[in-house]
Amino acid sequence: KAGVTQTPRYLIKTRGQQVTLSCSPISGHRSVSWYQQTPGQGLQFLFEYFSETQRNKGNFPGRFSGRQFSNSRSEMNVSTLELGDSALYLCASSVTGTIKDTQYFGPGTRLTVL
Amino acid sequence: EDQVTQSPEALRLQEGESSSLNCSYTVSGLRGLFWYRQDPGKGPEFLFTLYSAGEEKEKERLKATLTKKESFLHITAPKPEDSATYLCAVQSNNAGNMLTFGGGTRLMVKP
Numbered sequence: 001k002a003g004v005t006q007t008p009r010y011l012i013k014t015r016g017q018q019v020t021l022s023c024s025p026i027s028g029h030r031s032v033s034w035y036q037q038t039p040g041q042g043l044q045f046l047f048e049y050f051s052e053t054q055r056n057k058g059n060f061p062g063r064f065s066g067r068q069f070s071n072s073r074s075e076m077n078v079s080t081l082e083l084g085d086s087a088l089y090l091c092a093s094s095v096t097g098t099i100k101d102t103q104y105f106g107p108g109t110r111l112t113v114l
Numbered sequence: 115e116d117q118v119t120q121s122p123e124a125l126r127l128q129e130g131e132s133s134s135l136n137c138s139y140t141v142s143g144l145r146g147l148f149w150y151r152q153d154p155g156k157g158p159e160f161l162f163t164l165y166s167a168g169e170e171k172e173k174e175r176l177k178a179t180l181t182k183k184e185s186f187l188h189i190t191a192p193k194p195e196d197s198a199t200y201l202c203a204v205q206s207n208n209a210g211n212m213l214t215f216g217g218g219t220r221l222m223v224k225p
């Protein structure tokens with residue numbers, strides 16, 4: 001079974017631009033969660049989507065948004081990029097995101113903001 | 115607010131030298147505690163899930179245990195390929211599918 005895939009793997013943007021990252025979950029998985037990983041803050045939860053609906057949201061500004069499509073693929077968007085948005089963005093998928101369900105992570109997208 | 119603290123931050127071992135990594139947590143109703151391994155430049159790789167105090171799980175040289183306040187990841191006779199960052203995360207009953215991660219323990223095993 002193919003794992004979680006994320007595209008692109010690397011991105012370089014400048015301040016003020018916007019960016020869209022894509023995540024394809026494991027086949028059959030309907031829950032997709034996004035995390036930001038930085039050396040200073042570690043791994044932090046951004047949001048979770050299930051059946052095209054945002055089910056949970058972390059403590060990030062409104063510049064961070066996402067969506068999920070009917071095939072469970074998900075995208076996240078960051079508008080008006082800031083230097084501090086430079087991070088590894090990780091996507092994780094699980095079957096339903098309910099009790100005793102494991103999240104499996106993709107390889108991440110490394111975003112650098114100049 | 116859920117909190118997870120991992121110690122030590124970094125650990126250097128000689129090949130074959132067994133040790134333990136600690137994960138202390140504060141959570142309002144534990145739904146599950148997860149251990150992941152992360153290699154540089156890669157996403158976290160799932161290792162174990164523990165659901166209740168007293169539970170233990172093993173995989174090759176790794177053994178995870180859980181109490182009401184902490185979890186341990188025991189590494190028996192480690193090899194250089196066990197070098198990685200080990201991440202602990204908790205999921206609470208009132209936070210949906212969200213994982214709250216600790217800062218990780220960076221393990222280096224020298225031959």
